[in-house]
Structure formats: structure tokens, C-alpha cells
Amino acid sequence: MRLAVLASGNGSNFEVIAQAVKDKKIDAELTLLFSDHRDAYVLQRGKNFEIPCESFELKEFPDKKSYETALLRLLQQYEVDLVVLAGYMRIIGKDLLAAFPNRIVNIHPALLPNFPGLHGIKDAYEAGVKETGVTIHYVDSGVDTGPIIAQGSVEIAKGDTLEDLEIKIHQVEHQLYPQVLAEIAKDFHLNKQ
Template sequence: MSLKIAILASGSGTNAQVIFEAVRQKKLDAEICIVLSNRPDAKVLERAENFGLPHCAVDHTLFSSREEYDEKVVEIIKEHGADCVVLAGYMRMVTPFFLASFPERVINIHPAILPSFPGVHGARDAVRYGVKFSGCTVHFVSEEMDAGPIIIQAVTPCLQDDSEQTLQNRIHCLEHKVYVQALQWLAEDRLEIIGHTVHVKGIGKQQAKIVEVKSGDIGMNALIYPPLEIA
């Protein structure tokens, strides 16, 4: 069954564009019902326009509370027929009302290996801490920030001379691989939450997959689990 998704983003929308392209190329069995931003000048709206997708801005500064804002956003999402929400660089915490409106159907991607380094500066915090590995996590959204059940993670080494930007660039490359895969599993109804663990039906005892990640003149292997099934 085709996944009917709303994409929420606050900025450039590079992950959103990867999802646009995956749908167009039929790698992702989904229909993009609405692209919404809380910032009227967000570039993601321009990207949606270029793909001919429905899009709108709902300026959060015009609302008196997070609850009032989310009530309006949920109304718009449902009016457009979406039943799954994809957060792609959406820089707002969603309310319990929002999550209750789409139970176990709100997905986020975070630029760190959760539960380490939650919050808005995952790559920066990893570099400052001096970890040897970082990466990204796709997870279901819960009321606690960056704490929902994990669907898929990708891991890349942190180099000694990495800056926040160089590490973030490699993480972005991984994000573009794993987000579409997680959504395709959801479209295939293959994600099952047991306790706090997400099981992907049908993967058996497959090992983590090694993929090459290139960013600028840097190329290295990264590890992804559960393993990717789409390119």
C-alpha cells in the first residue's frame, strides 16, 4: 500500500529532496501529500515547487502556543490526506496532541548515533566530545526529544581533523541512504515495535551492510544496520 506522507521541514530540505526523487524514481512506494514548513522563506518550499508538489508555510510565530500551532498543522496534514509524517530537518518539538493524531506514524532522522548526542547539534557535540564514531539514526518520534524507538542507524568514523562541517557532510550522505529505506519498510508494513525495539520483518539474521561514503575528496566505509535493501 502506498504510504501517504506529509514532509515537515524548517530549512534547506536536502533530505526532503532525496525523498521527492525516490518517489519519482519509484524506489519509495509513497505519495507526498503535502510539504509544510514553519518558516515562509525555507528553501524546502522552493524544492517542493520545483517538483510540482503541494506545499505551504505555517509561520509558528503567528501562534500563541505550540499546542495551537500543532492543531493547525495537523488540520492541514489531514486535509491533504496524509497519514504519516516525515520530519526532515524540522526544528520544532511536536506536542502530545500531534503524536496522538498520527500514532506510530511520525518519523525523524537525527545526525548522531542515539541515544548519544540528542538535540539540535549532534555532529558538533560528537566532534567536541572526541568520539571515534558518529553517524545518523532514523527513529519513531516520542514525547521525549530524540528518544523514540530506533528503526535504522548508520555509523561513520570520526577523523582526528574532522570539523563539525566535514563530519556533518558525511553524515548527510548517510542520511540520504537510510531515510528512504526506513520509509519503504514502513510502506511495506514491515516495522513492528516490541517494547522499545523496532523489528524489521523478513531480514532474518542478515549482517550489517558496509557502504562507501564520499564527501568531497574523503571516501570511507560506513556500517548500516538493518542492512539496506534499496540503492
């Protein structure tokens, strides 16, 4: 199975996935890292793993459709089987969804359907809930509304700061995402036989 990771920022989830592939914990080839920010630190992480890195920004295109067409061409060029979003801060458009039906996976830092959108950790923290967590789901045309694959919960302890909660969330993300991708890869290989 050939994976592409799409990321926009620091890339800690990318690094955990890349390490799991390198350690053969995920039976897949990480064929592409794409970032929609040319200066994103995740690109350095990709170079450290010697993974092909590509980057271009929406502002370099006349519209979102042109941007997504270029991204789709790139994914096809690398013969990608599964698109993995790891902090990719763009909504996936209909052309990409049509090209990769049930083959785009996202991680969200909350227990969906609660706290969808950009600020899942902060929204949960400010709501004063006792528990939040991490959701891994397939991407559909909504925002964080696709079919849920797995969830991991995180307790918000009395006295936790927002930073404490972010650390706890990232710990669960870094365990759960590689596990789920390993299962998806296993199923992919079984279905290919």
C-alpha cells in the first residue's frame, strides 16, 4: 500500500507515522509528504526520513479547484493508495473525495461528533467537559463528519491547563494513528489477495 501524508505544520503525527513505516509496524510505503505551506517544519521532518516532499500553496493558484487539481495530479503521479491527513488544515474538495472514496483518513483532536473544526482541543477545554480525546475517521464532504474508524479518550483532570491537555491529546494521537493505519494496511493487503 502506498501512502501519502498531507500536513500543514509541525508534523509530529507525520513523524510518528514515518517511524512506524520505517520500523515495519505499518505494512506500507510512505511515497509522498505534501504540505500546503512551503515553510512548514514537517517538510524538514520528511527530508530527515528521506521521503519525497512536495509543496505548493493555495495562493499560487487562481482558485481552490486549480489547487486541488494540481494536488490530485501529484497523488496520481506517486500512485497513492491511501491519503493520510496529519494536521492538514484544508477542507478536502469534491474532486479529491471522488478520486479517493473512503481512502482519505483524518485525525481529529476530540471525540467526534463533539467539538469538530479547527479548535477541538481548546473547544473541549473551554466547555469544561471531563473527557475528550482523539478520533480517526474517513473524510467525507462535511467537516469532521466522516465515518469514525477509532477513538481514544483523554481525561481532563482538575487543574489541567490547556497545554497539559494538548500534551495528553498528542500522546494518544501518536499511539492510535499508527495502530489504525497498520490495520488499514493489513486489510488492504488481505483484499488484494
